[in-house]
Amino acid sequence: xxxxxxxxxxxxxxxxxxxxxxxxxxxxxxxxxxxxxxxxxxxxxxxxxxxxxxxxxxxxxxxxxxxxxxxxxxxxxxxxxxxxxxxxxxxxxxxxxxxxxxxxxxxxxxxxxxxxxxxxxxxxxxxxxxxxxxxxxxxxxxxxxxxxxxxxxxxxxxxxxxxxxxxxxxxxxxxxxxxxxxxxxxxxxxxxxxxxxxxxxxxxxxxxxxxxxxxxxxxxxxxxxxxxxxxxxxxxxxxxxxxxxxxxxxxxxxxxxxxxxxxxxxxxxxxxxxxxxxxxxxxxxxxxxxxxxxxxxxxxxxxxxxxxxxxxxxxxxxxxxxxxxxxxxxxxxxxxxxxxxxxxxxxxxxxxxxxxxxxxxxxxxxxxxxxxxxxxxxxxxxxxxxxxxxxxxxxxxxxxxxxxxxxxxxxxxxxxxxxxxxxxxxxxxx
Numbered sequence: 313x314x315x316x317x318x319x320x321x322x323x324x325x326x327x328x329x330x331x332x333x334x335x336x337x338x339x340x341x342x343x344x345x346x347x348x349x350x351x352x353x354x355x356x357x358x359x360x361x362x363x364x365x366x367x368x369x370x371x372x373x374x375x376x377x378x379x380x381x382x383x384x385x386x387x388x389x390x391x392x393x394x395x396x397x398x399x400x401x402x403x404x405x406x407x408x409x410x411x412x413x414x415x416x417x418x419x420x421x422x423x424x425x426x427x428x429x430x431x432x433x434x435x436x437x438x439x440x441x442x443x444x445x446x447x448x449x450x451x452x453x454x455x456x457x458x459x460x461x462x463x464x465x466x467x468x469x470x471x472x473x474x475x476x477x478x479x480x481x482x483x484x485x486x487x488x489x490x491x492x493x494x495x496x497x498x499x500x501x502x503x504x505x506x507x508x509x510x511x512x513x514x515x516x517x518x519x520x521x522x523x524x525x526x527x528x529x530x531x532x533x534x535x536x537x538x539x540x541x542x543x544x545x546x547x548x549x550x551x552x553x554x555x556x557x558x559x560x561x562x563x564x565x566x567x568x569x570x571x572x573x574x575x576x577x578x579x580x581x582x583x584x585x586x587x588x589x590x591x592x593x594x595x596x597x598x599x600x601x602x603x604x605x606x607x608x609x610x611x612x613x614x615x616x617x618x619x620x621x622x623x624x625x626x627x628x629x630x631x632x633x634x635x636x637x638x639x640x641x642x643x644x645x646x647x648x649x650x651x652x653x654x655x656x657x658x659x660x661x662x663x664x665x666x667x668x669x670x671x672x673x674x675x676x677x678x679x680x681x682x683x684x685x686x687x688x689x690x691x692x693x694x695x696x697x698x699x700x701x702x703x704x705x706x707x708x709x710x711x712x713x714x715x716x717x718x719x720x721x722x723x724x725x726x727x728x729x730x731x732x733x734x735x736x737x738x739x740x741x742x
Contacts, residue, residue, distance in 0.1 A: 334522070338451070339464065342452050346471035349441060349475065350473075351479045352505040363431070363499060366496065366498060367423060373428070375701075393682060397543070402516060405444050410510070411440035412505075413506040419502045420503055421434070422434055424496065451524050453667070463608065463611035465670075467607075472604045473600070548680075555730050556672040557672035563723055564669070567662060567665065570654075572693040573699070574633070582644065595644070602656040615667075620664075627727070633652075669682065
């Protein structure tokens with residue numbers, strides 16, 4: 313599983329004096345890429361179940377399209393990390409967006425020829441673009457100062473707000489733009505998404521120079537520049553050796569799984585209590601605002617009061633969210649408040665967990681460990697999302713929220729254990 317690096321240094325020599333300017337430039341490019349990439353996924357993913365129904369001819373397979381995308385996002389995480397470890401962030405991000413664009417093209421072809429297996433393959437490849445969007449937050453951390461690392465991550469997460477808001481609103485015009493052509497209207501948004509992914513790949517390929525990961529590696533201490541520390545195997549070993557890294561992995565995975573499991577079933581529960589599509593849309597919009605809109609606040613807090621404190625905040629917010637949502641019944645205002653706090657808790661867990669994960673392992677192993685983190689997060693969320701429908705149908709929405717809250721117990725216990733047994737200095741930013 314080891315991968316030999318192609319180069320140890322950026323193409324353009326960088327000195328410490330260049331870092332402030334380079335940090336601003338890198339952050340700007342990543343934010344622009346995140347806005348574009350963030351538009352590409354939601355513009356089409358909402359119509360994936362509809363497209364799956366049209367292609368397969370049965371509603372029972374409608375959920376498989378989104379599941380295939382989640383699987384694709386998870387599967388590509390480690391290969392993407394291996395490529396980044398070897399050659400830097402830029403080639404990895406570019407390749408992931410290109411694969412996502414190819415997946416979008418396969419989806420359009422599958423819709424035209426009515427091939428469900430081809431649709432599944434296309435959706436899995438489409439998920440690579442989501443993996444690139446996730447990995448971009450770690451690219452922002454490569455050159456950040458340790459006491460500003462969480463804020464650097466949070467700004468890239470915040471940029472997803474624009475795509476999350478614009479994307480769904482572009483689905484309808486994207487569908488109408490192919491009316492009267494051989495392309496089914498439900499596949500039209502995937503044409504737009506593919507074009508957006510290619511544009512994002514071009515932006516990253518041209519402007520993300522010098523490569524932030526290679527630059528950070530070149531500026532690191534000599535003892536951290538050994539190729540032996542950059543393999544995926546070394547990444548696994550780094551997590552095994554660091555209690556804080558294990559806590560970070562658990563935080564990212566549990567926060568994401570709890571959020572996804574509750575969120576995907578909320579529209580169904582709202583519908584059971586008489587909510588119309590407009591109200592459902594408002595509740596989900598508030599949830600998205602909580603996820604992304606306040607991430608800079610979470611980044612500031614994680615840098616200011618520490619990663620572990622914000623992980624505790626995440627556990628508290630997610631617990632209250634599950635309580636409010638699970639007991640709302642027909643109280644739509646309470647449901648909306650619960651979903652907003654669910655997004656806010658996810659933001660706290662994602663930003664603080666990502667920063668702690670980066671803090672907790674040696675520089676050479678970071679890309680591999682970060683890939684492992686995204687693999688763990690997406691795999692757990694995929695299982696949770698699939699199980700949520702079963703729990704909802706057998707026990708109800710209230711019990712689904714109770715299960716989501718129960719997932720937080722090991723995360724909170726591990727955070728307390730880590731804080732007591734493995735205290736860190738303030739300079740560590742944790």
